[in-house]
Amino acid sequence: MLKELDPRSKFVLSGILATLAVFFNHPLHLGPLLILALFLLPLFSCNPLQVARRMRHLLVILGGLVIIQAFFYPGTTPLITWGQHYLITVEGLLQGSSLVLRLFIILCCGLILASSPPARFVQGLVRWYLPYELAYMVSLGIRFLPLLREEAGDVFTALQLRGVDLRRMPWRQQFKIYRGLFLPLITMAILRSRQIALAMEARAFRAYPRRTFFHSLQLGRGDYLTIIISLFSGILLIFLHLRGLI
Amino acid sequence: MALVARSLSFRYEKTDPFCLENIGLELHPGQCLALLGANGSGKTTLSKLLIGILQPEKGHVSVDGKNLTGLSLAGIGEKIGYLFQNPSRQLFCSSAGEEIGFPLQFRGLDPGEIAERTEHLLHFFGLDHLRDQFPFTLSQGERQRLALAAIMVLDPPYFILDEPTTGLDPRRREELFYYLQKLIKNGRGIILISHDHCFARRLASGILELKEGRLQEVDPGC
Numbered sequence: 343m344l345k346e347l348d349p350r351s352k353f354v355l356s357g358i359l360a361t362l363a364v365f366f367n368h369p370l371h372l373g374p375l376l377i378l379a380l381f382l383l384p385l386f387s388c389n390p391l392q393v394a395r396r397m398r399h400l401l402v403i404l405g406g407l408v409i410i411q412a413f414f415y416p417g418t419t420p421l422i423t424w425g426q427h428y429l430i431t432v433e434g435l436l437q438g439s440s441l442v443l444r445l446f447i448i449l450c451c452g453l454i455l456a457s458s459p460p461a462r463f464v465q466g467l468v469r470w471y472l473p474y475e476l477a478y479m480v481s482l483g484i485r486f487l488p489l490l491r492e493e494a495g496d497v498f499t500a501l502q503l504r505g506v507d508l509r510r511m512p513w514r515q516q517f518k519i520y521r522g523l524f525l526p527l528i529t530m531a532i533l534r535s536r537q538i539a540l541a542m543e544a545r546a547f548r549a550y551p552r553r554t555f556f557h558s559l560q561l562g563r564g565d566y567l568t569i570i571i572s573l574f575s576g577i578l579l580i581f582l583h584l585r586g587l588i
Numbered sequence: 589m590a591l592v593a594r595s596l597s598f599r600y601e602k603t604d605p606f607c608l609e610n611i612g613l614e615l616h617p618g619q620c621l622a623l624l625g626a627n628g629s630g631k632t633t634l635s636k637l638l639i640g641i642l643q644p645e646k647g648h649v650s651v652d653g654k655n656l657t658g659l660s661l662a663g664i665g666e667k668i669g670y671l672f673q674n675p676s677r678q679l680f681c682s683s684a685g686e687e688i689g690f691p692l693q694f695r696g697l698d699p700g701e702i703a704e705r706t707e708h709l710l711h712f713f714g715l716d717h718l719r720d721q722f723p724f725t726l727s728q729g730e731r732q733r734l735a736l737a738a739i740m741v742l743d744p745p746y747f748i749l750d751e752p753t754t755g756l757d758p759r760r761r762e763e764l765f766y767y768l769q770k771l772i773k774n775g776r777g778i779i780l781i782s783h784d785h786c787f788a789r790r791l792a793s794g795i796l797e798l799k800e801g802r803l804q805e806v807d808p809g810c
Contacts, residue, residue, distance in 0.1 A: 493677065496672070496677040496678065497677070497678070497680045499641055499661065500672065500677065500678035500679075500680065501680065502660070502661035502662045502665060503639065503661055503662075503664065503665035503668075503670050503678075504662075504665050504690065504691040504738070504739070504742065505662050505665045505666050505691045505694070505695075505742055506662055506665075506690075506691060506694055507660055507662035507663070508662075509660065510662075522681075522682075523680050525682065526680050526681065526682055526722075526723075526724070527680070529722065529724065530676075530724050533724050533725070
């Protein structure tokens, strides 16, 4: 299982995938790259269907992005016209599809990175000479997100349970309520992060300059192979693309 | 007229065994039921089913003859006041006073009346001096009292209170006891979830205990 790989080799693999996703700009290139990323996900113990189900709301937004791009990208080959105006152009549609495919590939990269337990993730960053404090903050930040989401969800439930029916409100009033909730939610998050910082210091975080890791990371044969294959294929694809061969 | 749960069964994942099975209860106006049980026995899960935050896999909940599935959360909120286990999760305004008066603003009430009701509850729960404080900076006990005041301002006929005595000092606990007793006398129905057995047994006319996902009635003697 690739899940057991060292986080550093996962950084390289996802880094190459993300670089290629930014480098290529056509669905014909980005499509196969996404298929490769989706094929890799189960090897990192991540079920793409389960992820898609959880992110179904995001899928709607991404669909909207394609439509917006298709409408507003200044293309020259019309697909649908309205009088003299080009409503949707081929270039716009391609641009919108590329954007969404790119976002999906980057999402897959994030899922590959998230397959490592946070402690190994932190150690991987430290081994690459990132200061421990910064590495730990990165991992803490990632773990903080679901908590924030849960908190915001509870606030909206509490709001409705106090007899405030958002669905029946005009959108202006809804917007006013959301705007009103935004500041307290952010303040709560800041205060909570201060509490966490205090709790960490109380438990001797940064009390001594050196620290011990229970498990030390070691690059194995599989890791070297992943790094070499990722780098080689990434550089080769970029080279072929620059030469106009793909 | 009652809050009724019939044959409720619930599990978080389809592959898990049921954490609550065949639960039934009836809460009438002017009645207080205490719900006891060990940590993780499902008390909060049951309360979330009764308030419509979670949906049962089997059975149904109705309030005054209306099935909860046909009501919006706002509609349920008009009928049932719910105190979260962690009060911080239900406070979202930028001051304690605003927190209490918040739902009244959407009912087209006169500002004078909103201020009057808010002041009354601030005073009752000893929060007058904290009127302009940001709720998150209050102590645990103060937040608990503020959350209670915030749900009581709508004056719903039923209340589900998840650990209302947590963080309250003995004097405040006693005051809360008399306040809840007054509510019951005024015809409000209360489901009280608590680990404070003595408090629960003094207030409630019926004691229910959740054990291994099933509800059983226990002797109300303290």
